[in-house]
Amino acid sequence: MAYIHKLHQDALREVVARVSDNDRRDLFRLCLASCLFYCMCIPWIYRHIKIDFSRRIGIVLLHRVCRETSMIATYVRTVTLVNCGKATMEGWQLLYKALSQFTRLEDLSWDSHVVLPGFLMDHVRSLHSRTNLQAKVDQIYATNAIAGT
Numbered sequence: 001m002a003y004i005h006k007l008h009q010d011a012l013r014e015v016v017a018r019v020s021d022n023d024r025r026d027l028f029r030l031c032l033a034s035c036l037f038y039c040m041c042i043p044w045i046y047r048h049i050k051i052d053f054s055r056r057i058g059i060v061l062l063h064r065v066c067r068e069t070s071m072i073a074t075y076v077r078t079v080t081l082v083n084c085g086k087a088t089m090e091g092w093q094l095l096y097k098a099l100s101q102f103t104r105l106e107d108l109s110w111d112s113h114v115v116l117p118g119f120l121m122d123h124v125r126s127l128h129s130r131t132n133l134q135a136k137v138d139q140i141y142a143t144n145a146i147a148g149t
Contacts (some may be wrong), residue, residue, distance in 0.1 A: 054083035073101035081110035
């Protein structure tokens with residue numbers, strides 16, 4: 001493993017980028033290989049984040065992003081909000097604060113059956129005018145009952 005440190009940084013970045021394209025779990029494993037790989041993997045790990053409001057880990061992630069000493073927000077490109085119907089006011093306020101820190105946000109998507117709070121949407125529009133906003137729709141199949149004659 002000592003020879004890894006002698007490789008050019010661009011070559012190492014390419015390795016990390018290719019690993020991140022294949023499987024996120026491999027990226028987590030690569031983080032454990034060395035301090036060097038850990039530092040190179042973190043931006044890729046937080047590039048696409050999913051905040052699940054039905055699980056405590058979603059709020060924990062928002063707290064982690066909002067820390068003043070955290071660089072995580074600078075890596076985030078895509079945010080997916082899941083189970084928005086279970087979000088509390090604390091969750092919305094943390095998301096509001098986190099959105100202020102996402103300097104490179106490209107996509108924000110959420111469950112379509114939930115309307116995001118107006119103050120949050122106004123905040124997104126003012127800070128991230130080029131961000132792609134998407135309401136994700138789950139396909140629902142309905143069958144018509146045909147009455148027999």
